[in-house]
Amino acid sequence: AQSVTQLDSHVSVSEGTPVLLRCNYSSSYSPSLFWYVQHPNKGLQLLLKYTSAATLVKGINGFEAEFKKSETSFHLTKPSAHMSDAAEYFCVVQLGSWGKLQFGAGTQVVVTP
Amino acid sequence: EAQVTQNPRYLITVTGKKLTVTCSQNMNHEYMSWYRQDPGLGLRQIYYSMNVEVTDKGDVPEGYKVSRKEKRNFPLILESPSPNQTSLYFCASSLWLAGDTTDTQYFGPGTRLTVL
Numbered sequence: 001a002q003s004v005t006q007l008d009s010h011v012s013v014s015e016g017t018p019v020l021l022r023c024n025y026s027s028s029y030s031p032s033l034f035w036y037v038q039h040p041n042k043g044l045q046l047l048l049k050y051t052s053a054a055t056l057v058k059g060i061n062g063f064e065a066e067f068k069k070s071e072t073s074f075h076l077t078k079p080s081a082h083m084s085d086a087a088e089y090f091c092v093v094q095l096g097s098w099g100k101l102q103f104g105a106g107t108q109v110v111v112t113p
Numbered sequence: 114e115a116q117v118t119q120n121p122r123y124l125i126t127v128t129g130k131k132l133t134v135t136c137s138q139n140m141n142h143e144y145m146s147w148y149r150q151d152p153g154l155g156l157r158q159i160y161y162s163m164n165v166e167v168t169d170k171g172d173v174p175e176g177y178k179v180s181r182k183e184k185r186n187f188p189l190i191l192e193s194p195s196p197n198q199t200s201l202y203f204c205a206s207s208l209w210l211a212g213d214t215t216d217t218q219y220f221g222p223g224t225r226l227t228v229l
Contacts, residue, residue, distance in 0.1 A: 009153075036218075043203065043220040044156075051210075090155055099144060099163050099209070100171060101218075103156040 003027060004093045006104035013081045014112050021076040021107045023091035032094040033074045035065055038106075039087045047089075050074060061085070086111045115140045119204050119221035126194055127229050134189045134224050136204030143209035145187040146171070146218070147179065149200040156203065162187055163209055194228040201225050 007022040025031060035047040048059025055067045061084075065076045074091060091104040117138045126132055138145065146161040148171075158171030162181040176198055178190040187206075191198060202224045208216040 006155075034218075043222050044205075044218075045220075046217045049217065099146075099161050099169070101146065101158055101161070102172065103148075103158075105153060105155040 003095060003102045004091055004104045006089075006091050006107050008107050009105065010108045010110070012110040012112065015083055016080050019076075019078040019081045019085065019109065021089050021091075021109070023074045023076065023104060024072055025074060025091070025093045026072060027093060027095060033065075033067065034092040034094075035059065035063070035074075035076050036090045036092060037087050038090065044090065047076070081109075081111050083111050083113070085109060115219065117204055117206055117219050117221040119202075119224050121224060122222060123225050125227045125229065128195055129193050132191050132194060132226075134191075134202060134204075134226070136187045136189065136221060137185050138187075138206040138219070139185065140206060140219065141184065142206035142219075143184070144216075144218075145181065145204065145206045147177070147187070147189045148203045148205065149173065149198075150203060150223075151200050159189070159202075194226075196228050199226060199228050 004025045013019050033050040036044040037047050038044045047063050048057045050057050050067045058064045063078050067074050088106045088108050090106050093102050120135045143164045147159040148156040150156045157173045159177050160179040162168040168179050204221040205218040207218045210216050
């Protein structure tokens with residue numbers, strides 16, 4: 001069963017406009033949630049993580065995400081897209097306490113001038 | 114410099130020829146993990162290790178083996194590679210926190226494997 005679903009495989013935004021990347025998860029446990037970014041031909045880099053502290057999590061490069069337990073969502077947002085934000089973004093959930101991690105299929109972000 | 118290294122970075126091999134991809138980290142991390150990345154599927158976890166001599170299966174362990182004899186190394190072994198194991202492989206490491214959660218994962222640069 002899929003534990004993490006990224007609702008959009010591709011998102012295209014204009015530079016300077018808001019970015020919204022949607023992620024829903026299913027977990028019987030209180031989850032740890034992460035967003036990672038992968039630029040072309042690069043490894044993955046952590047943007048932010050949620051580990052049951054504040055529900056609004058601020059990350060690097062102006063990104064933030066809000067954990068909504070009632071909606072089982074962890075959507076990633078940025079108020080104003082920059083050309084350098086063009087990349088693939090992965091939502092990740094830690095399943096229980098055994099260290100097993102599940103990645104979403106990824107959302108490819110295109111930023112147009 | 115804190116880093117995760119993988120070798121080789123690129124490998125072309127033939128079906129059935131045993132191979133090992135090495136992974137090493139210099140951050141004294143307890144947790145290490147292997148992933149494969151395929152188009153449209155994101156990253157899928159192959160195996161992970163929460164400390165020396167402690168390993169467990171991820172989502173796609175078939176056809177792979179791992180070992181964790183030392184804290185810094187976590188090699189991935191393909192005993193008899195097949196073409197469906199052609200993929201981009203990433204190793205990652207992180208701290209293992211109180212409360213049984215992983216911390217930020219640091220990823221290696223990736224190994225592109227082609228099995229003919």
